[in-house]
Amino acid sequence: MTEQELKTFFGHTIAKLRMQKSMKQEELAQQIGCTSRHMSSIERGEKMPRPYLIVELARVLEVPVRNFFPGDDKDQSIFELLPWPYQETARIMIRRLELLSCDNRRKH
Numbered sequence: 001m002t003e004q005e006l007k008t009f010f011g012h013t014i015a016k017l018r019m020q021k022s023m024k025q026e027e028l029a030q031q032i033g034c035t036s037r038h039m040s041s042i043e044r045g046e047k048m049p050r051p052y053l054i055v056e057l058a059r060v061l062e063v064p065v066r067n068f069f070p071g072d073d074k075d076q077s078i079f080e081l082l083p084w085p086y087q088e089t090a091r092i093m094i095r096r097l098e099l100l101s102c103d104n105r106r107k108h
Contacts (some may be wrong), residue, residue, distance in 0.1 A: 006069075006074070008045035011066050015043040017061045032056035055100045065097045 018028050029039035032053055041047045049057065058065045 010068050011043045011045040014057060014061070017063060017067075018043075021061065028057075028060060031060045034057055049106060051097055055097055058097075060076065065094060069094075 007094075011032070014028075018025065019033070025039050025043065026036040029036040032039075033056060034049070034053060042049055054065060054068065
């Protein structure tokens with residue numbers, strides 16, 4: 001999977017989840033603290049959001065962080081993009097994002 005394919009998958013997943021909640025792009029952008037222009041570029045697969053926005057997206061859309069990334073086991077194919085020494089670091093980062101996401105859900 002290429003970086004662009006990952007961005008496209010991520011963006012389409014966000015758009016699909018947003019539409020399932022009958023939310024407008026502007027509404028989602030406002031709730032996660034970004035501009036509607038930035039949200040549009042994420043959904044079109046042009047940009048990947050920073051980690052804190054991924055956590056906010058998970059909170060607002062009420063899904064685990066892992067749902068945003070491809071892979072049958074939601075833990076594998078995203079890491080194929082990375083050189084071996086960084087794969088474990090990326091796995092740890094995803095786990096931490098998930099923990100932050102859980103903490104944020106409890107606060108709201």
